[in-house]
Amino acid sequence: MLLYLAKRILFMIPLLIGITVISFIVIHLAPGKPTDMATMMTPKASLEAKKRLEQLYGLDKPLHVQYWNWFKRLAVLDFGRSFASDREPVINKIARRLPITILINILSMVLIFVVAIPIGILSATHRNSLFDKATTVFVFIGFATPTFWLALLLMILFGVTLGWLPISGLKSLEYEQFSLWGQVWDRTSHLIMPVLLSAFGGLAGMSRYMRSNMLEVVRQDYITTARAKGLPERTVIYKHALRNALMPVITILGLSVPGLIGGSVIFESIFAIPGMGQLFYAAVMSRDYPVVMGGLVIGAILTLAGNLLADLGYALADPRVREGGL
Numbered sequence: 217m218l219l220y221l222a223k224r225i226l227f228m229i230p231l232l233i234g235i236t237v238i239s240f241i242v243i244h245l246a247p248g249k250p251t252d253m254a255t256m257m258t259p260k261a262s263l264e265a266k267k268r269l270e271q272l273y274g275l276d277k278p279l280h281v282q283y284w285n286w287f288k289r290l291a292v293l294d295f296g297r298s299f300a301s302d303r304e305p306v307i308n309k310i311a312r313r314l315p316i317t318i319l320i321n322i323l324s325m326v327l328i329f330v331v332a333i334p335i336g337i338l339s340a341t342h343r344n345s346l347f348d349k350a351t352t353v354f355v356f357i358g359f360a361t362p363t364f365w366l367a368l369l370l371m372i373l374f375g376v377t378l379g380w381l382p383i384s385g386l387k388s389l390e391y392e393q394f395s396l397w398g399q400v401w402d403r404t405s406h407l408i409m410p411v412l413l414s415a416f417g418g419l420a421g422m423s424r425y426m427r428s429n430m431l432e433v434v435r436q437d438y439i440t441t442a443r444a445k446g447l448p449e450r451t452v453i454y455k456h457a458l459r460n461a462l463m464p465v466i467t468i469l470g471l472s473v474p475g476l477i478g479g480s481v482i483f484e485s486i487f488a489i490p491g492m493g494q495l496f497y498a499a500v501m502s503r504d505y506p507v508v509m510g511g512l513v514i515g516a517i518l519t520l521a522g523n524l525l526a527d528l529g530y531a532l533a534d535p536r537v538r539e540g541g542l
Contacts, residue, residue: 224527228520235516236290236509240283243508249275250299250503273299273505286509295513296506298499306510309495314514316386317480317491320407324414325469332419333465336426340434341453351423358420367413367486374409382406384488410483425468429461436460466529 251269270276274285289296295306339348375383382388386406387399394402433439434457442452480493492511499507 221528224524228524232513232516232520233287235519236287236513237283239512239516240286240509241279243505243512244279244282246503248503250505251275252503286506290513295510298507299504300502300507306506309507310492310510310514313490313492313495316489317484317493320410320414320483320489320491321480323407323411324418327411327415328418328422329469331415332422333426333462335419335423337430337453337458337461339423339427340430343431348427351427355420355424358417361416363413363417363482364486366416367409367483370409370413371486381408383409386489410487410489413483414480422465422468426461426465429464430457433457433461463529467526469526469529 249270250273251266267276274282277285286296293307295310297303297305298309335351339351342348371383374381382405386403388394388402388406391399391402430453434453439452439457442456443449447456480491481497482493483489484491484493485497492514495507496511498504499511
């Protein structure tokens, strides 16, 4: 197993470098430059001023030289400095915002896993029942409902009309005056709606995947044999069928990790949460190349880590995978 893990990690290194090369080229080919953003609101900015800005940012050098300089800094975990007026190191911005995004997405993934898997199993074992039909309707609603629209409805209902939950930020203005339990509840209440909205679409999709996988597995011959031997239905489902039915779900969970940053843009913008999605969106709009590349590198690492977790899950569930190497 350790050899399998070492091979997978070594394979990730050239893949990560390739992703950074393509990302670097694409963002520099996009229309608009950081110097245009910095001088467009200043009509008196001369051409020489723009050139000096390009020299300051290192944009006057050929693209391959810019990439090599950026890559040398990345090798020592230096993402450079932001092109914004604060000139703050990119690593500091990411370190401040990434934990918030990861926390919300981990909570939503746990919620998806805890709720969707039992729903999928019950729908498969009680096929065409009232519960199965109700969950099917829920799935269609989940797929058809735009996240931003549902967010606005929840904010109006629970935040404005009922006043039960806060509608923005991560803590209240009076946070420091609360007791310990008051602070815990304040943080929790601010996270309830973002986590629910982040998990809503995933709940619908994952429960449907789990249902179809379970239906396919329970039709296999070894399940029929287990039932013919007189094993209790609970043992047949949860001991023999569930493990194989979970394997495609493991892949989907692993592949959902890369969407942590991209999927966070919507609810972080709606609820004014200072996370990675909001930072990445603002950096793209202002052509802040170092911050954009920092976000893309984090996204690439999450992508590769998600694939690695999916492969490890497969290897743990099926010994034939690790015996076959890569």
